[in-house]
Amino acid sequence: MALTLKDMVALLDQELQPGQFKDYCPNGIQVDASVSPDAPIKKIVTGVTACQALIDKAIELKADALLVHHGYFWRGEESVITGIKRRRIESLLANNISLIAYHLPLDAHPVMGNNAELARLMEWTSAGGMEPGAKLPVGNWGTTRSELSLASLGQEITDKLGREPLLISGGNHAIKTIAWCTGAAQSMIDKALALGVDAFVSGEISESTVHFARENGIHYVSAGHHATERYGVQALARWLHNETGIEHTFVDIDSPV
Template sequence: MGIALKELLACLDEELQPGLFKDYCPNGLQVEGKSVVRKLVTGVTACQALIDKAVEMKADALLVHHGYFWRGEDAVITGMKKRRVETLLNNGISLIVYHLPLDAHPELGNNAELARLMDWNTEGGMEPGKARSIGSWGTVSQPMTVTDMEKHLEKVLGRKPLAISGGDHAIERIAWCTGAAQSMIDKALDLGVDAFVSGEISESTVHFARENGIHYFSAGHHATERYGVQALGGWLEKKQAIEHQFVDIDSPV
């Protein structure tokens, strides 16, 4: 049981199509480890706690949504970054990262998984004309009040969202984009939806929602992005016959 690292990366690239995106970090292999992958650990962010858990579990590769080498980040490998990379290299663990391609995948992505969990019907993407859009829009299974949606998000995601009311109207049409996508609320407004859900919120988002009559929910960056990487890991386990385990290192953001 196991797959060559190069074959695993080719399989992931074929499925996630990173070439379609202008991303904020390199997608694919960021740190090279063992040449054969038998055990894969997945998680949201390649923090030290997740890496240490991967070492404990004797993983050959770590697949995450948030890795390293972000645009504008200092390129030197010192301090926290040095400790993380050193732990990976010393234990032969590859770090594999897919950011926007994982958000946008139509079946395994963060937005697709959020819709499945919340029982939302996806009608289209928030970026018309793009082969794979960041963010989706659609309809809820039945009309909901702001309070109803707030309770539903908390029940499904295990985290109380911050709800900003945009008026008295019910929620039937909804748009969503996981993670730090609060700035996409203007695209949601253009789509004519009743509400928009993202992971994080900015101060200006509150006033935008109130003044434009659109309900807004900040449901948590980590809370909304736990599910795509799990789905991807499960898909790989079935397709490539490797062992997979998801590890959740909680974050309140």
């Protein structure tokens, strides 16, 4: 089933519902580099962030489009197209590779989202969203597969994500209930505390997160922004392939953050 860029994004929009989110960037098509409105998308490359290294790999693989979690045009950034932004966009346009990005919609999807995929990988059971009343919550809370110490949880994350997490102890208690939100969600630790869980896991950490965890008696784990967000875009690409037959290749450009 050959789709045009417009048709493919319409299918993705229908599944991810970007209009339901107040996001920090545009979701869907960010750069239209198709040679014509009727040009088919036969092959896509997926990745976490649309950095130059990922674009170069997409060029090498002769992709028609790049599907990512972190694209361009973030709220508050310079609007002029200069420097690395100019070079990236120039590379896309010169090689007829369109850029499609989904940020919060890909975090929140209940089946293919980053948080859903992290829970699947870690064998955590979700009991609901971290934001009570939210139709499409970005973070989740629930239970671990078995009762764990903080050190044991850290080792499981290391084994499954391939990255050693930063562990901040909130006391001597074991972990059975847990909340999680991938990426730069460290500020959501107050929501985890309100839920009464034993531990909170996010991607990034801030200096203040350490003291919040220690003084409020909640374990905190910084498992890596990139490490926690590699899985949603892969799940989305597999779904897209099953729906349309489009060929896809995931390229992991590592980031220590």
